Amino acid sequence: MTLEDIANLVNAxxxxxxxxxxxxxxxRAYACDLMSDVLALxxxxxxxxxxxxxIQIVRTAQMLDIQSVLFVRGKxxxxxxxxxxxxxxxxxxxxxxxxFQACGILYKEGVKPCLLADMEE
Amino acid sequence: MxxxxxxxxxxxxxxxxxxxxxxxxxKETLKMLGISSPICRRAAIITYEAEMNLVIHGGGxxxxxxxxxxxxxxxxxxxxxGIPDVALAIQEGYTTAGDQAREMGFGAGMGLPNIxxxxxxxxxxxxxxxxxxxxxxxxxxxx
Numbered sequence: 001m002t003l004e005d006i007a008n009l010v011n012a013x014x015x016x017x018x019x020x021x022x023x024x025x026x027x028r029a030y031a032c033d034l035m036s037d038v039l040a041l042x043x044x045x046x047x048x049x050x051x052x053x054x055i056q057i058v059r060t061a062q063m064l065d066i067q068s069v070l071f072v073r074g075k076x077x078x079x080x081x082x083x084x085x086x087x088x089x090x091x092x093x094x095x096x097x098x099x100f101q102a103c104g105i106l107y108k109e110g111v112k113p114c115l116l117a118d119m120e121e
Numbered sequence: 122m123x124x125x126x127x128x129x130x131x132x133x134x135x136x137x138x139x140x141x142x143x144x145x146x147x148k149e150t151l152k153m154l155g156i157s158s159p160i161c162r163r164a165a166i167i168t169y170e171a172e173m174n175l176v177i178h179g180g181g182x183x184x185x186x187x188x189x190x191x192x193x194x195x196x197x198x199x200x201x202x203g204i205p206d207v208a209l210a211i212q213e214g215y216t217t218a219g220d221q222a223r224e225m226g227f228g229a230g231m232g233l234p235n236i237x238x239x240x241x242x243x244x245x246x247x248x249x250x251x252x253x254x255x256x257x258x259x260x261x262x263x264x
Contacts, residue, residue, distance in 0.1 A: 033226055036232055063169045064166070
């Protein structure tokens with residue numbers, strides 16, 4: 001599934017990194033507001049789904065080679081978050097729906113969880 | 122294999138805006154040296170968690186990274202309050218982080234466990250009231 005498919009499924013607005021939506025394959029996702037849990041469990045290349053919008057979300061994504069972040073409940077991040085993501089070539093999306101809804105829709109459409117995917121390997 | 126390289130970063134206490142810059146810089150340097158992505162990620166996770174510990178708990182401090190032909194050593198040194206019970210601090214879920222750190226998504230009690238999981242060598246030297254030194258090593262052959 002591409003990031004463009006994901007954006008369409010959750011009716012997301014693109015904040016930055018829109019130019020690579022169609023080309024970016026996103027097989028897995030991880031949803032969390034605890035950055036250390038993300039650092040422990042999120043796979044490289046996965047979509048990070050979160051309700052936090054501060055700059056440390058992008059820092060966490062940088063560390064793990066996460067290339068896309070979806071903010072839920074219509075939360076638009078501050079400009080410094082968007083600027084760092086843009087500089088780091090990380091795509092930022094925002095959807096009005098809740099984290100639970102976003103996870104449900106993407107899971108139903110075949111996006112795999114990180115932990116399960118890792119355990120299967 | 123890269124030439125030996127030493128990097129040092131000063132980390133400011135309670136600065137949640139620039140926190141992570143040192144870790145990001147270290148990771149970019151490792152990538153430029155041609156070190157494999159899994160090793161770069163492990164080093165980044167260790168440095169980032171340790172950097173956040175300096176910001177949140179240590180009263181600021183210093184990160185020293187020594188990149189060698191076959192390994193990277195990452196050390197953090199602070200003159201903060203020290204860790205009274207290291208065994209407890211290493212337990213998953215244990216945290217003493219305050220509200221500000223929690224609001225930023227930290228303080229889940231996974232920092233030191235994450236560091237330990239990604240390190241081949243993990244050593245903490247700490248004294249209450251004096252400070253904490255964390256030493257980690259990743260061997261490039263341990264992917």
